[in-house]
Amino acid sequence: xxxxxxxxxxxxxxxxxxxxxxxxxxxxxxxxxxxxxxxxxxxxxxxxxxxxxxxxxxxxxxxxxxxxxxxxxxxxxxxxxxxxxxxxxxxxxxxxxxxxxxxxxxxxxxxxxxxxxxxxxxxxxxxxxxxxxxxxxxxxxxxxxxxxxxxxxxxxxxxxxxxxxxxxxxxxxxxxxxxxxxxxxxxxxxxxxxxxxxxxxxxxxxxxxxxxxxxxxxxxxxxxxxxxxxxxxxxxxxxxxxxxxxxxxxxxxxxxxxxxxxxxxxxxxxxxxxxxxxxxxxxxxxxxxxxxxxxxxxxxxxxxxxxxxxxxxxxxxxxxxxxxxxxxxxxxxxxxxxxxxxxxxxxxxxxxxxxxxxxxxxxxxxxxxxxxxxxxxxxxxxxxxxxxxxxxxxxxxxxxxxxxxxxxxx
Ligand SMILES: [Zn+2]
Numbered sequence: 001x002x003x004x005x006x007x008x009x010x011x012x013x014x015x016x017x018x019x020x021x022x023x024x025x026x027x028x029x030x031x032x033x034x035x036x037x038x039x040x041x042x043x044x045x046x047x048x049x050x051x052x053x054x055x056x057x058x059x060x061x062x063x064x065x066x067x068x069x070x071x072x073x074x075x076x077x078x079x080x081x082x083x084x085x086x087x088x089x090x091x092x093x094x095x096x097x098x099x100x101x102x103x104x105x106x107x108x109x110x111x112x113x114x115x116x117x118x119x120x121x122x123x124x125x126x127x128x129x130x131x132x133x134x135x136x137x138x139x140x141x142x143x144x145x146x147x148x149x150x151x152x153x154x155x156x157x158x159x160x161x162x163x164x165x166x167x168x169x170x171x172x173x174x175x176x177x178x179x180x181x182x183x184x185x186x187x188x189x190x191x192x193x194x195x196x197x198x199x200x201x202x203x204x205x206x207x208x209x210x211x212x213x214x215x216x217x218x219x220x221x222x223x224x225x226x227x228x229x230x231x232x233x234x235x236x237x238x239x240x241x242x243x244x245x246x247x248x249x250x251x252x253x254x255x256x257x258x259x260x261x262x263x264x265x266x267x268x269x270x271x272x273x274x275x276x277x278x279x280x281x282x283x284x285x286x287x288x289x290x291x292x293x294x295x296x297x298x299x300x301x302x303x304x305x306x307x308x309x310x311x312x313x314x315x316x317x318x319x320x321x322x323x324x325x326x327x328x329x330x331x332x333x334x335x336x337x338x339x340x341x342x343x344x345x346x347x348x349x350x351x352x353x354x355x356x357x358x359x360x361x362x363x364x365x366x367x368x369x370x371x372x373x374x375x376x377x378x379x380x381x382x383x384x385x386x387x388x389x390x391x392x393x394x395x396x397x398x399x400x401x402x403x404x405x406x407x408x409x410x
Pocket of ligand 1: 207219220252281282324
């Protein structure tokens with residue numbers, strides 16, 4: 001794929017496409033169409049996701065309205081209580097949550113949510129954006145069902161500037177009012193396959209959904225174009241050794257829902273055929289270093305390091321769990337790796353309105369894609385896949401932490 005095509009695709013597909021939305025479907029159809037143009041049939045495979053229509057979301061501090069967005073899937077109703085800012089999460093700080101609407105820093109993680117619930121919180125407030133930016137954007141957030149586990153309290157997201165003002169001005173009574181229709185919706189994976197001489201499968205993944213405020217050029221239209229370029233590359237050559245499957249995953253931003261749905265629906269013998277997963281999540285930014293994160297035996301890290309040196313490509317490789325669609329594959333025992341070009345946050349941020357084509361370079365994308373294709377070609381050429389089809393214990397441990405099966409002792 002040349003830089004001109006990359007540039008064209010970046011511009012055509014940079015639009016907000018949240019998991020389960022009509023825009024996500026539109027993007028899925030465009031991706032499937034491009035696969036067909038490269039001579040490979042593609043299928044849009046739906047899966048169920050939570051869906052909510054927010055009717056009303058209000059947040060008041062001492063009776064004064066504060067701009068907010070209600071958390072999807074957090075229930076409906078109203079609650080009034082003293083506001084408490086949970087700056088630390090030690091037992092002493094947590095014990096102050098009882099009967100309060102609790103403001104927390106950062107994302108609403110699984111453990112912090114259950115910590116505040118266990119300590120008697122009656123509502124929650126998160127904030128996002130950046131106090132140093134001019135905008136007053138507020139992201140739309142969701143109380144994910146695997147976070148709530150059915151235990152819901154009302155919550156809102158506000159802008160960081162308001163959060164600072166509220167905390168700076170002393171003690172307050174907060175009120176949350178939410179009205180929403182919760183139900184079930186549909187998101188989709190796009191799946192295309194190039195049959196190989198072997199039944200064993202290398203799976204390429206990239207999520208194509210975005211968050212609410214973002215046009216998702218960098219996160220992760222870039223990776224979606226990356227695996228499309230891999231499909232084009234292999235479709236134009238003689239039959240590959242391994243069967244090559246390409247999955248554009250939906251609803252990754254809502255908690256890796258597409259890759260989880262895919263791996264969970266797969267029969268055991270089909271899963272066994274998958275010998276490697278190559279995932280792309282954010283490549284081709286103007287700034288930033290290229291990394292590989294391998295949820296596999298350490299030998300793959302060393303191999304990628306050697307291969308990159310031989311090829312002449314700067315890279316940093318680590319054995320770890322990456323917060324992307326490679327993780328559900330690794331959790332099913334498939335050696336998985338994610339490639340990414342990680343930009344410093346002051347040059348390209350994600351999950352906000354600043355993730356646009358402006359932070360992208362078609363030339364850099366092409367260099368990244370060429371390297372990824374060269375690596376994939378080398379793996380495909382293997383007479384026998386050298387990567388052990390097992391996940392080492394230290395990676396399994398990290399998967400337990402990442403997937404909230406076990407709590408990491410800090
Ligand atoms: Zn992403």
